[in-house]
Amino acid sequence: MSADSRESATGRAGGLSGMVWLTWRQHRWALLSCLAMTAVLVGWMVYLSIDMTRLYHQCHDMQCPPYSTQHAALFNGWGPVLQSEILGLVVQYMPLLIGVFIGVPVLSREHEQRTLLLAWSQDVSPVRWLWTKLTLLGLFVVTLTAAVAAVTDHLAHVHADITGASLFGDKVFPITGMLPLAGSVCWFAVGVALGAVIRRTxxxxxxxxxxYVGLLLGIQWRYPTLMTPASFYLHPDQPGPLASDPNALVVNGDFDIAPDSVSNLFYASGREVTATDLFRMCPELSDHPSGTMIPDCIARNQLMTLVTYQPSSRIPEFHGIVAGGYLGLAAVALAAVWLIVRRTSLSAG
Incomplete structure (x- = not known):
C-alpha cells in the first residue's frame, strides 16, 4: 500500500476533524464537480425564470399569442422553453448521478483498494466511521439538491404558465416540490448500499x-392512481377538467370504438353502451368506425364518456406520498449498510 493510500485511509488526525479531512480527501473531485455543476444549473435556471417571466408579463400574464414577438422569443429554435425542458430532464436524472458518483464509491472503493482493514483498525470504530462519512456526504447532497429543487420548482411553474403544460404531467411532476431532494437522498443511500453489497464499483x-430506471418507470406508471381519481360523466359539448383546472391530471377520458367492441361510452342513465347498441343507433359507423361522424353520433344520442382525473389540489399529497417512498427506501438502504458494516470482517479488508 502506498503512503498516499495509507494517509487517505487514516486521515491526518483522529476525531471529527480527521474524518472531515478523510472524506474531503477521498471524495474531493466528485464533490467539486457536483458543486460546479450545481452552480451552473441553478444560475442557468434562475436566468431562464427571469427571462421567461419578463416575456410572460409582456403578454399581460397570459399565454403569448402565436406569431407574436414574445412567442417567437420563447419557442423558436434554442429558446428558453426548450432550454427549460432540457434542464428539467437534467434535474430528473440528478439523483442517479449522485448515487453513481457519490454514493457507490463510499464503500466499494474501500473494498477494491482493500483499505478497510487499515481504516477500521484506528481509533474510529467502523460504525462511527460509516455514520460520520454518511452524515458529511449526506449534508452536502441535501444542501445542493435543496437549492436545485427550489429553483426547478419555480421554473416549472413559469414554464406551465407559458406553455399550458400540466404540473401533474409525467415529465414535470417528478421535478417539482422537493422530489429532486428526496430522490437524491434515496439514491445516495441506495448507491452506498449497493457498493457495500457488491464491493465493486x-x-x-x-x-x-x-x-433507478426501473423505479422511475414504475412511478410514472403508478403515480396517477396513488389516490382514487375523481370522476364525472362528460357530454361531448362540455369542457373537460383541464378547462377549469389546467394543472389537473387526466387519468382516463378517451373512448374506443372497434367493429366488435366499444369502451367508455355511456347512456345518460349511466349504463354502458355496447357495440350492438352503438351501431344500431349510428349505422353510418359500420363503414367508418373511426371517422369524423363519431362526434355527431355521440352528440345526437346524448352519450357520455367517463372522465377520471386527479385535481391539482392533490399535487402536494402526491408529492408527500412519492417523497415518503423515496425516504423509506433510503432508510432501508441505510439500515442494510449498517448491518453489513457491523458484520464485515476486518481481516477481509
Whole structure:
C-alpha cells in the first residue's frame, strides 16, 4: 500500500476533524464537480425564470399569442422553453448521478483498494466511521439538491404558465416540490448500499442505473392512481377538467370504438353502451368506425364518456406520498449498510 493510500485511509488526525479531512480527501473531485455543476444549473435556471417571466408579463400574464414577438422569443429554435425542458430532464436524472458518483464509491472503493482493514483498525470504530462519512456526504447532497429543487420548482411553474403544460404531467411532476431532494437522498443511500453489497464499483454502478430506471418507470406508471381519481360523466359539448383546472391530471377520458367492441361510452342513465347498441343507433359507423361522424353520433344520442382525473389540489399529497417512498427506501438502504458494516470482517479488508 502506498503512503498516499495509507494517509487517505487514516486521515491526518483522529476525531471529527480527521474524518472531515478523510472524506474531503477521498471524495474531493466528485464533490467539486457536483458543486460546479450545481452552480451552473441553478444560475442557468434562475436566468431562464427571469427571462421567461419578463416575456410572460409582456403578454399581460397570459399565454403569448402565436406569431407574436414574445412567442417567437420563447419557442423558436434554442429558446428558453426548450432550454427549460432540457434542464428539467437534467434535474430528473440528478439523483442517479449522485448515487453513481457519490454514493457507490463510499464503500466499494474501500473494498477494491482493500483499505478497510487499515481504516477500521484506528481509533474510529467502523460504525462511527460509516455514520460520520454518511452524515458529511449526506449534508452536502441535501444542501445542493435543496437549492436545485427550489429553483426547478419555480421554473416549472413559469414554464406551465407559458406553455399550458400540466404540473401533474409525467415529465414535470417528478421535478417539482422537493422530489429532486428526496430522490437524491434515496439514491445516495441506495448507491452506498449497493457498493457495500457488491464491493465493486462498476457492477454497483450498473445496479444503481438499473434500479433507478426501473423505479422511475414504475412511478410514472403508478403515480396517477396513488389516490382514487375523481370522476364525472362528460357530454361531448362540455369542457373537460383541464378547462377549469389546467394543472389537473387526466387519468382516463378517451373512448374506443372497434367493429366488435366499444369502451367508455355511456347512456345518460349511466349504463354502458355496447357495440350492438352503438351501431344500431349510428349505422353510418359500420363503414367508418373511426371517422369524423363519431362526434355527431355521440352528440345526437346524448352519450357520455367517463372522465377520471386527479385535481391539482392533490399535487402536494402526491408529492408527500412519492417523497415518503423515496425516504423509506433510503432508510432501508441505510439500515442494510449498517448491518453489513457491523458484520464485515476486518481481516477481509
Amino acid at each position: 462498476l457492477p454497483a454502478i450498473f445496479g444503481v442505473i438499473a434500479g
